[in-house]
Amino acid sequence: MDEKALHSKLTASGVGGVGELDESAKDPFVVVEAGSLVAAMTFLRDDPDCRMEMCNCVTATERADAMELAYHVSSLSKHHSLTLKVSCPRPEGGDHDSWHPEVPSIAGVWSAANWHEREQWDLLGVKFTGHPDHRRILLPEEWIGHPLRKDFVYPTSAGEIPLELDAIPMYERDENAPAPESTSERKAGEPLTQPPAPFSSRPLASGGKTCEPDAPKEGDH
């Protein structure tokens, strides 16, 4: 099936909130409301004519007025694919610190989406409600901020690890010397990181599994 047929299937399925098919793009996409995302995805997976077995990727794009998520799903047995988009409008004055758009998680539909969604949370600060293991995936656990946001402030250090080009090497640091002048927007000495919370106290919705140890030992990385 081509995208048109898939779209008509989806609209006829009774899942609400499915928009028109945008064919102006090279890769036609369907805009879906956030509320009906899980229902639409479940239909696409389970319908015998659609049979979308694979979730290729979950990506997010920060626009001036919204956070736009794109889901690429495809069927290996039927040789077709579809792109779905969800748009989360930016509230008034919504910035890096205050605005974390919320989208229902599709990790229950395809478990492959689990890590994709964690990556979007890590880099762009999109919250996925109902995600089984909502943690950072690439950056350190104690990292502050989401670096692919437009208003992300570049850090000078991550913990004791210097990140600036003109930083003093760790083994040449003099504890008594005054703090060096920084060229970055963040002031020198201002910490990027906060001490990580103990692993046991981190919330894991719906009992997601973790490979972390129960309690961090003193001096353990």
Place this chain on the structure above:
Amino acid sequence: MGLLNNTLPDIAPVKGIDAAVNWGRKSSLWPMTFGIACCAIEMMAVYAATFDLDRYGAGVPRATPRQSDLIIVPGTVNAKMAVRVRRLYDQMSEPRYVIAMGACVCGGGPYVKWGYNTVKGVHKIIPVDIFVPGCPPRPEALMDGILKLREKISRQAVFARRAETARLMDGRQA
């Protein structure tokens, strides 16, 4: 050798012993099995038969830092990895040597401006002996780095208290 380190006079017999120790050290380097990113592919080529690092006595990478005296850092070091690199280096026994391989490790490379998470050169974390630039460096470049490291080791003062070593050590104690 800790007790006699750089304490004997800088005379011919001591220099001879130094030369013998240095010859042993430089001819049997034990690199650590360690690769971070794309530079590691070139490093593997250097270990393999075509370039054959074993000709310089450094061809058997050890699987633990405790058995190795050379760490080649091949690939981008980011904030999360830097902690691990530092820890591995701390576990190595002395004398230990560090080769920074590739543009990222020499000073940030392509991530120097917008790399929010990249350590701008591994020399911010651990002291580096040899820098091998390139993105990634050709195997010949890494071999040249190994040769340069051999030269550096052969110039080391082990027992003799050489003038420049004495100056450095006195400055550090003061």
